[in-house]
Amino acid sequence: MHALREAIAAVRRAPLLTVLSAAMVALALYVVGLFGLAAFNLHQALGTVEDRVEVVVYVRDDASSGEVEVLEEELLEMEEVAAVRYISKDAALVRARQDLPEFEELFRDLDVNPLPASIQVDLGPGFRNPTGVARVADRASIYPFVEDVRFGEEWVDRLHLLQRIGGIATTILGGAFAVVAALIITTAIRIALFARREEIYVMRLVGATNGFIRRPFLLEGALTGLVGGLLAATFTYLSYQSVSQAIFPLHWIPGEWVLAGVTGGGLFGLVASAFAIRRYMREV
Amino acid sequence: MIKVADVTKEYPRRGKALDGVSFELAKAEFAFLTGHSGSGKSTLLRLLHMADYPTEGEVRVCGFSSELTTRREVWKLRRRVGFVFQDFRLLPGRTAMENVAFALEVTGTPRSDLVPRTSRLLSQVGLPAKAGALVHELSGGEQQRVATARALANEPLVLLADEPTGNLDERASRGIMELFRELNTGGMSVLMATHDLELIRAYPDIRVLELTNGRLVYDSATTDEPRPLTARTVRGG
Numbered sequence: 148m149h150a151l152r153e154a155i156a157a158v159r160r161a162p163l164l165t166v167l168s169a170a171m172v173a174l175a176l177y178v179v180g181l182f183g184l185a186a187f188n189l190h191q192a193l194g195t196v197e198d199r200v201e202v203v204v205y206v207r208d209d210a211s212s213g214e215v216e217v218l219e220e221e222l223l224e225m226e227e228v229a230a231v232r233y234i235s236k237d238a239a240l241v242r243a244r245q246d247l248p249e250f251e252e253l254f255r256d257l258d259v260n261p262l263p264a265s266i267q268v269d270l271g272p273g274f275r276n277p278t279g280v281a282r283v284a285d286r287a288s289i290y291p292f293v294e295d296v297r298f299g300e301e302w303v304d305r306l307h308l309l310q311r312i313g314g315i316a317t318t319i320l321g322g323a324f325a326v327v328a329a330l331i332i333t334t335a336i337r338i339a340l341f342a343r344r345e346e347i348y349v350m351r352l353v354g355a356t357n358g359f360i361r362r363p364f365l366l367e368g369a370l371t372g373l374v375g376g377l378l379a380a381t382f383t384y385l386s387y388q389s390v391s392q393a394i395f396p397l398h399w400i401p402g403e404w405v406l407a408g409v410t411g412g413g414l415f416g417l418v419a420s421a422f423a424i425r426r427y428m429r430e431v
Numbered sequence: 432m433i434k435v436a437d438v439t440k441e442y443p444r445r446g447k448a449l450d451g452v453s454f455e456l457a458k459a460e461f462a463f464l465t466g467h468s469g470s471g472k473s474t475l476l477r478l479l480h481m482a483d484y485p486t487e488g489e490v491r492v493c494g495f496s497s498e499l500t501t502r503r504e505v506w507k508l509r510r511r512v513g514f515v516f517q518d519f520r521l522l523p524g525r526t527a528m529e530n531v532a533f534a535l536e537v538t539g540t541p542r543s544d545l546v547p548r549t550s551r552l553l554s555q556v557g558l559p560a561k562a563g564a565l566v567h568e569l570s571g572g573e574q575q576r577v578a579t580a581r582a583l584a585n586e587p588l589v590l591l592a593d594e595p596t597g598n599l600d601e602r603a604s605r606g607i608m609e610l611f612r613e614l615n616t617g618g619m620s621v622l623m624a625t626h627d628l629e630l631i632r633a634y635p636d637i638r639v640l641e642l643t644n645g646r647l648v649y650d651s652a653t654t655d656e657p658r659p660l661t662a663r664t665v666r667g668g
Contacts, residue, residue: 149536346522346533352480354509354585355537 153363154370157339165371168335172375175328176412179321180383180400183408186317187400200275200306202268202283202298208236210264210292213426218290219266227274227283230308232267236260244326263294325415328375332419336368340427351404361424365417372416432458432589432620433479438488440474440645448474449485450645454652456622458588461615462652463631466642472624475642476593479622480512481505493588510538513582517594519574521566527553527577528562534584552580556610564565572603579610590614592623596630604630 158165181217206215219231234242239262244254268287270279284296340347350360384399390395433456440449441647449471456462464472477483478490481500490497493511500508521530532549540548553562556576561569575595582590590611596604608630613622625631631639641649649656 333550345520349520349533349581350537351506351523351537352514352520353534353581354506357503357505359537359539 148357150362150366157363157367158370161339161342164335164338165367168331169371169374169378171331171335172328172372172412173378175324175331176376176379176408177382178324180379180408181323181386182317182320182324182399183404184383184387184397186188186313187404188397189313189399190310193306193313196306197275200270200280200298202270202280202287202296204266204268204287204296205263205294206265207292207294208263214290214292215264215266218287218293222266222268222283225283225286227270227279229271230269232269234265234267236262236264238264239265241297253420263345271323276307325326325411328372328412329415329419329422332368332372332416333423335371336364336420336423337427338363339367340423357428361421361428364420364424368420368423369413370416373409373413376412376415379412380405380409432456432460432493433622434478434489434491435475436489436491438475438478438485438490440471440478440532441486447645449642451488452642452645452647454640454647454650456620458620459618460638461612461621462623462640463634464640464642465626465631468626468639470640471645472642473593474645476514476591476622476624478555479589479591480514481508486635487622490525510585511588513579513585513587513590515575515578515582515590515592515595517597519571519578520582521574521578523566523644526563526565527558527569527573527580530566530577531580531584534581538585540584548584549580552583553577555583556580557606569602572606572635575599575603575607576610579607583614587619589620589622592621592625594624596625596627601629605624608634 204218206218215233215291219233222228222231239259240254240260243262244251249256266287268283269285273279280298284298287296306318349358387397432561435454438452439447441447444645452475454472464475465471469563474483475575475603478485478497479492481490481492481495484490488665492508495508495511516636522533523535528546528549531552532545534541535545550559550562556579557575558576561573561577564573566574566577570616575598579590579595592611596607596610599607604627611621611623631637639649639651640647
C-alpha cells in the first residue's frame, strides 16, 4: 500500500516527468504497434494468397480414365495432398466460358475442344510451400500421359521470401524500439531517484529495508510503462481506423497482441526501473 | 553496547583513516568523540552504523558484528541506532511532524499509530507546539530537535551524533546537550562527535575519546591524566 501511495505521490510531485516518460514509452511502443499492424496484415494477405496455392496436372487427351484414376489415388496417398479434383475437357470448356465471357464467341465457334483435362491438387495446410509443391509436381510428372504440371513455382518462392523478410524485420525493429523504450524508462527512473536522493538516504539511515525503498520506484516504472502501452494501443487503433477509412481496409491485430503489448509495456517499465535502482543503490 | 576492536580503515587513495582503534561504550554511557578535522571521527561514526566496513578489526554495535552483518541486513542495525547530523538532513518542504512520521512509516509503523507516536516523540524533544511548522520555519535548534525526534523513532539503544551542535548558537547547543543527557539518563548510550571545547569543558563528567591522525590518543576512562583538550586548541570537524 505504501509503495502504491508513494508511486502515485511521485507522479503528483513530478507530473511533467511522468507524462514525458510515459509519452516516450508510448511513442516507442506505438512504432512497435504500427509495425505489428503492418506485419499482421502482411501475414493475413500472404495467408490468403497461400490458401490458393495448388498444383494443376494437365493430362493428354489419349489418357484413359483408368490411368487418371491411378494417378489420382497415388497423389491422394501423399501426405502433402488434401484433395484432388478431376476437371474433364468439357468441364474445362464450361469453366472457361464462365470465367472468360469476353471470349464467348470464340469458344462457341470451336469445332474441337482445345482445352486439356486436368487434375487440380489441393495441398494440406503446412505443405503450401516450395518443397511441398515440388514433391507433388515431381510425382505427377513421372506418368507419361501427363502433359504438363503447373504450380507457379516463382511466386510460391517469392511468397515465402516475403514472409521470412517480414518476420525478421518485425523481430529486429521491434527489438530495437523495445531497447529504446527500456532506455527511456531507465533514465526517467534515474531522474526520479536523483530527485528523491535525500529521502532515500534518510530511509536507509532509519532502517527501511531495500525492498521497501525499491518498491515505489518499481511500481512507478511499471505504471509508466503500462500507461505508455495503453497510449500506444490507442494511437495504433486510431491509425488503423484512419488507414482503413481513407486508404484501404485493414485487419485489426488480435486482442492477445494488444494485451501482450500493453503488458509488455508494464513489464518493460518494471525491468527498466529495477535496472536503474540496482545501479543507483550501488552508487549511494 | 559498542565495541571497537583494533579497527583499521584504509582507503585506496587517502590511506589510513583509522589505525588500530579500540574502545568500548557500555549501555547508558555517554562519550564525546573529539579530534582535529580529518582525525577520523566521521569515518568511525560511519563504521558504527555500518555505512562502511573496517579494513581490519571488528566493530560490534547492539550485538551486530561488522564481520557478520551484510549490506542487505544493515537495516536491522539501523533500527537500533539513531543518527543525528550537523546539517540535520531533514526533508525540506515537509512539516516537523511529517519528517518524524516519515521515519516511522518507512520502518513499518501502522498508519493509525503514526500521529500519536509522532506527537509523543515531538513532546519528548520539547517541540509539541511546532508539529505543523515547515522545516524552513524552524530555528536551527528546533530543526536539530526534529532530527533527534526522527532518530528516536525506532526507540534506538544507541544515539550517534556527528557534530550535532556545529551549526547552533550556544543557547541552542546547551538545549540539545540537555536533551541528549535526558535520553542518556533514560538508558540510551550516546556517542557524540564534537570539536566544541567549551561544550566538552562544560561537562567534565562525560567521557572523552580523542582521535589524532586515525589513532585513539586519549580515553578519559582509561587514564587519570588531565584532559589534554583543556590545554590545547582543537579546530575543525
